[in-house]
Amino acid sequence: MSKFNIDNDAIRQLAELLDETNLTEIEVADGDNKIRVARQGTTYAAAPAPVAAAPVAAAAPTAASSGDLSSHPGCVKSPMVGVVYFAPEPGAAPFITAGSTVAEGQTLMLIEAMKTFNPIRAPKAGKISQIIATDGNPVEYDEPLVIIE
Numbered sequence: 001m002s003k004f005n006i007d008n009d010a011i012r013q014l015a016e017l018l019d020e021t022n023l024t025e026i027e028v029a030d031g032d033n034k035i036r037v038a039r040q041g042t043t044y045a046a047a048p049a050p051v052a053a054a055p056v057a058a059a060a061p062t063a064a065s066s067g068d069l070s071s072h073p074g075c076v077k078s079p080m081v082g083v084v085y086f087a088p089e090p091g092a093a094p095f096i097t098a099g100s101t102v103a104e105g106q107t108l109m110l111i112e113a114m115k116t117f118n119p120i121r122a123p124k125a126g127k128i129s130q131i132i133a134t135d136g137n138p139v140e141y142d143e144p145l146v147i148i149e
Contacts, residue, residue, distance in 0.1 A: 011037060017114060021083050021138035069132060074148040076123060078139045082113035086135045094135075096128050096146070108146060111139065124148060 014026050014037040025038035069075055078084075086094040086109050095107050102108065102122045110117045126148040133145045 007035070010035060013114060017081075021081070023081060023138055023140070026081055069130070069144045069147060070142075072144075072147055074124075074126065074129070075144050076108065076120065076146045076148060078111060078133075078141060078143045078145055079120070080111055080113050080118065081139070081141050082111040082118070083138050084133045084135060084145065085110045085112065085117070086131075096131070098128055098131050100128050102126065102128060102148065109133070120145065122148060 010028070014028065014035065018024070018026060018037060025036060027034060027036040029035075070077065086096065088095070088110070095109055096102060102125060104122055104125045106122045107119045108122055108128075109120050111120055112118075128146055129149040130147040131145075132147070133139055133143070139145065
């Protein structure tokens, strides 16, 4: 049986992220070590996640409207769990709007995770035909964000 060192600070940060984003659970991995923190009511449960665990499918707020879109060839999916922002700062113009044309590598939005703003860039050039995510709302890993035609 291998020894697993528990990082209490990491668990606290994950619990804070759950509070900030209103998510019910989050899982992070570092090599063979994984930590999953899940909210049950107002309490938290933290435990090492099994290394060979199957990915947990989370119900996204837009699951009904985006379920069919996740297989679209122009679908840009979230690479992480966090909160989506379509503008660089409050009151600023958004990076994209429906119908706008984008270049490959252009910033589409920011996803805030662990108090870090991560730019999500266009994987290809094209026209934004649909914006699925909602500004200021949490997103799950692999959740559809926008469609580029």
